[in-house]
Amino acid sequence: MTQSARRLLAALLAALTLAAGAAFAQTELRMTWYDDGSESEVMSELVERFEAENPDIDVVIDVVPYSSGILESLPLQLASGQGPDIARVTDLGGLQEYFLDLRPYLDDPAYWDANFGPFHDWMRADGSDAIPGFMTQLTVTGPYVNATLFEQAGVEMPGEGATWEDWAEATNEVAEATGVFAMAMDRTGHRLAGPAISMGAQYFDENGDPIVTDDGFRRMAELMVDWHADGTMIPDVWIGSQGSYVAGNEQFVNGQVALYMSGSWQIGQFTELIGDAFDWKAVPNPCGPDGTCTGMPGGAALVGIADTDHPEEVARLMDFLAQEEQLGEFYGRTLFIPGHLGLAESGVDFDADLPATQEALSQFAAEVPKLADAAYALQGYQYNRVVFDATRDRLTQVFVGELTLDEAIDRMQRDIEEQIAEAQ
Amino acid sequence: MNRSAAPAPRPRRYTPGRAAFGVFAVVMTVIGWVIEPIQRLIGVRRMPWVFLLPNLAIFGVFILFPMVMNFYYAFTGGTALYPLERPFVGTQNFEQIYACGNYLNPATCNEDLFWRAVWNSFTFVAFHVAGLVFFALITALVLNARIVARGFFRSVYFYPVLLSPVVVGLIWKWILQRDGVLNGILVSLGFDRTLFLLNADWSMFWIIVVTIWANMGFHTLILLAGLQSIPKELYDAGSIDGTGPLQSFWHITLPLLMPNVVVVLVLAMIRAVQMFDLVYVLTGGGPGSATLLMVQYIYEVGFASQIQRFGLAASASVTLGVVLLIITLIQLRLTRGSESHLA
Structure with a gap:
């Protein structure tokens, strides 16, 4: 073999090696995820199935804490262009500028429009027809009660149409008889918003600007102040912190409160952690003086990120996960209210043997038609977290005596206006 | 041949x-x-x-x-992350922070939480540093004496320094929370449950205690090194002159230990002004804003809110930087003073 023939052979071998390497090179997609319960396990299984069908794509799921990972770090990663390819988010309006429009990459965008259309408005700019992602869950806020404590105390549970004051009275009786706290509420302005709207809060003025200065909001704020002052509310959740979200689920799971204001996403966790250790149930949202009895809608969405280097692969994965077969299994196993209109209509086969779980799912589903327009408007508002955070932190200052309620409402409004002005 | x-x-x-x-x-x-x-x-x-x-x-x-970059951000506004996308706003962020009716009453200030954080930090730094130096000195004196199992106790007092502040915060939270270990003991002894982390005064007290506990070992070590370098002959000479233990401490130990005390004082002060991690885990800055310190304020304004006000956070950082610079200059002055005194 001549020297030139050897060189040619070597070059061919090198080219073949490179080509083979390229043929088997995998595209890595990173998905940032958080757990309410253990839904990352279900998502991992679905992703494994996708990878088996698409060997050219490797999906890495990074499970992060909700507060520090999703609410605090992810926005910075996205702003710096260092975010993941896909993320599970709850700040649908606030982060919308970073979402990838999947429409150009989807084989059947009509399927997405038909099944997720109404929710896309929460995660895209007004007038846009972008398809940023799909809802991994729809949520409705509402209270859970520890029925065993009511039974032990011999107190009758208020029924449909009962007001927040009725529930406070009943749970205080339970608390007195059993030595627990009457109520807990997750430390967030989102959880407060449903009861406040029931009390008449509008959250927006006639120009569409956010306000917390109306009588309805004040009524709910006064109740919260009173409930913390007289020991109706467990102090650990709202008073025990500053500047961050705190859930009251631990206190409810441990039987320390008679009523816990949270939402539908807790069903899976309660099924797992409480099971039948005591009787727990979801009850209708209590009402305000004019008969409005609303919670807040909400939810989490899985969205593609616009800065991804692999939009086609992201769309392929998203399209796989969004199909009825996968999503039906996901909702069924995680016990989440479906954010897929087709599945919501046909029904999801929930993986729940416990009667309490089935009843809670039915109860939260029954809350959906009762959600007030103001609740939908607030949920769809781009800067709703500014409103939620301001109400949460300033109200806490009232509970501990740092501000009067008048000062706090004045500060809330100022915080909201200043921050939104900064963003614009 | x-x-x-x-x-x-x-x-x-x-x-x-x-x-x-x-x-x-x-x-x-x-x-x-x-x-x-x-x-x-x-x-x-x-x-x-x-x-x-x-x-x-x-x-x-x-x-x-x-x-x-921090200095540059302090003079820009908006929410954009990249410097060139941020509009120049002059001293607007500083004006926002310093607009105040009465600096002693945060409620009269435009950015009330900043001033609450400032005064909380002052309280925290004063008591933390005083307590830290006092207890580190006592501990160093004890550990320098001929006591049983001296090596063991030196390790024990240094051990908390090796722990992550987050771990320290979580352990103490477990002890101090409403249904924590300490309340469990108190209730079992017939006392009332105390809201150690849910009462403004108690929570400030406990963050001071816990941060002293967590940091004392390191400062004790510095003082112990100073104590061991004091010539024994001086004590012998004092003893011959009839000096008692208290007089020895005031007239021999403390003057010769002063350079180490100054180092401890300044290091403790700088660390206290920068305090964030442990307190954030233990109290989250609450109840209300009772234990909100300056670094947490900067973190929340710049990173934890939906609208991330980097400019405001940067201007607060510049203020904190100036405070630290002043402390460092005082340290240099004191160190030189003590060195020349010794010379």
């Missing part, structure tokens, strides 16, 4: 020491290839700059550049 044969050369033996020397020689030769042309080019007198260059580069990239 019988000529004796020349001794055969001894076979070379390759020991690890020779091998290491060989590697060293090769490395130094390669370095020489780089350094010598530079030296010829810039001259011997300028060579120190070449050797300082790696450290200067690290200092520049990781300290100087962020400081300059």
